[in-house]
Every structure is written in C-alpha cells, then in structure tokens.
Amino acid sequence: MAPPSASRSSPSNPPPFSSFKNLYLILYNLICALLWLIVLGRVVSLVSLTGFESTYAGVGEFAKWTQTIALLEIVHAAAGVVRAPILTTGMQVASRLLLVWPVIDVFPALATSPAYSSMLVAWSVTEVVRYSYFVLNLSGYQPALVTWLRYNTFYVLYPTGISSECYLIYKAIEPARALRLEYAWALQAILLIYVPGSYILFTHMMTQRRKVMRGKGKQVQKSA
Numbered sequence: 001m002a003p004p005s006a007s008r009s010s011p012s013n014p015p016p017f018s019s020f021k022n023l024y025l026i027l028y029n030l031i032c033a034l035l036w037l038i039v040l041g042r043v044v045s046l047v048s049l050t051g052f053e054s055t056y057a058g059v060g061e062f063a064k065w066t067q068t069i070a071l072l073e074i075v076h077a078a079a080g081v082v083r084a085p086i087l088t089t090g091m092q093v094a095s096r097l098l099l100v101w102p103v104i105d106v107f108p109a110l111a112t113s114p115a116y117s118s119m120l121v122a123w124s125v126t127e128v129v130r131y132s133y134f135v136l137n138l139s140g141y142q143p144a145l146v147t148w149l150r151y152n153t154f155y156v157l158y159p160t161g162i163s164s165e166c167y168l169i170y171k172a173i174e175p176a177r178a179l180r181l182e183y184a185w186a187l188q189a190i191l192l193i194y195v196p197g198s199y200i201l202f203t204h205m206m207t208q209r210r211k212v213m214r215g216k217g218k219q220v221q222k223s224a
Contacts (some may be wrong), residue, residue: 021081026138028072033131035066040124047117055120056104056111063120064100071097088204091197096123098190099165103172106179110171115164122161129153151209158205162198166191 042059050058070093077084099119104111133150136143169191177184 022138025082026135029131029134029138032066032069033128033135035069036124036127036131039063039066039120040128043117043120043124052114052117053112055117056108059120060104060108060111063123064105067096067100067123085204088201091201095165095194095197099168103168103187107172107175109175110168113168113171115167115171119161119164119168122157122164126154126157126161147212151205151212154202154205154209158198158202162194166194169194 039059039062042062043055046054046058073082073084074086074090074093076082077086077089104116110116129146129149133146136146169187173184173187173191176187
C-alpha cells in the first residue's frame with residue numbers, strides 16, 4: 001500500500017506526501033482495528049452473560065457507526081490512496097451498510113436473533129485481523145501469524161457472516177412489506193444479488209490468498 005514514489009526515495013528522507021499518506025493510513029487502520037476489537041469484546045461478553053437478546057442494546061449503535069466509517073474505504077480506493085478494486089470494496093461496504101441501516105436499524109427486533117450476534121462476531125474478527133495486518137505492513141512488519149490469519153480465516157468467517165446476513169435480510173422482508181411493498185421487493189432483489197455477489201467476493205479473496213501464499217512460499221525457498 002506504499003505509494004510508488006516511496007521506492008525511489010531514501011527511507012530517511014521520504015517525500016512529504018508519502019509520509020503523510022502512510023501516517024494517515026496507519027492511524028486509520030489502527031483506529032478501525034480498535035473499534036472492531038471493542039465490538040467483538042462487547043458481543044462476546046453480552047452473549048455469554050445475558051444472551052443474544054441483549055446484543056443490539058449493548059453494542060448495536062456502536063457497531064452501526066463503526067461499520068459506517070468504512071465508507072472512507074470506497075473514497076480511498078476511488079482516490080487512489082490505496083490500491084484496492086473499487087467494485088469489490090464497494091460491494092463489501094454496501095452489503096454491510098444495508099444490514100446495519102435499512103435492516104437492523106429499521107427493524108431492531110431482528111437483532112434478538114443469534115444471527116445478528118454471529119454476524120457481528122464474523123465481521124469484527126475479520127476486521128481486527130485485516131486492519132491489524134495493514135497497520136503492521138504499513139509500519140514495515142510482516143508477522144507470519146497475522147499474514148496467515150489475514151488470508152485464511154475468511155474460509156470460516158465469510159460463510160458465517162454471509163449466511164447470517166442473508167437470514168436477517170430474509171426475516172426483514174415481511175416487516176418491510178408492512179411498511180411499503182416496494183421495500184420488501186427491494187430486499188428480495190438484494191437477497192437474489194447476494195448469491196452472485198458473495199461468489200465474486202469469495203473468489204476475489206481466494207485469488208488474493210493464492211498470490212500472497214505463493215509469494216511467501218517463494219521467500220521460504222530463497223532463504224532455504
């Protein structure tokens with residue numbers, strides 16, 4: 001994620017823009033990692049102490065705004081601040097915003113379902129690992145464990161999160177129909193889009209994993 005100009009500059013005297021962008025990205029990713037760690041801690045403690053019914057009251061509003069911050073990632077990708085595909089970034093952020101705003105925020109009764117808690121756990125573990133990985137990489141570190149977690153845990157977390165999201169959208173269709181018929185139709189259409197959309201995102205992550213793991217394998221061979 002370092003800017004192209006960084007490779008042409010002395011490490012002790014980087015370009016001002018390069019230094020500012022790197023610092024900004026480190027702070028952004030660090031703050032996001034901490035926010036999602038708080039979400040994870042609250043969900044786990046609430047579920048273990050009082051059950052699934054209290055998750056939304058205890059962390060729902062905090063999780064909603066924590067996820068909303070991710071709108072900046074679309075801006076980062078569009079502005080070239082990071083080298084990330086706008087399509088997959090936009091799909092990931094939009095799908096989550098759909099859950100926290102038009103679904104759960106409008107129908108908070110749905111959040112008493114275990115699916116809401118499992119969704120937040122999948123999201124928060126994913127984001128704590130992802131943002132921590134970026135912080136360390138931007139700081140010049142590449143711990144093998146964090147890299148492995150970043151590119152392997154999605155095999156479990158992604159299906160967990162997607163299935164929880166689909167369930168909540170499905171359960172929102174009937175109450176949405178009571179408000180406005182078009183609302184229910186929109187949710188039904190979104191549910192249909194989830195199938196090809198989730199496939200695109202999942203295969204994108206698998207492609208990224210292959211690239212990184214292949215690179216790690218070559219590094220090990222060279223050092224042997």
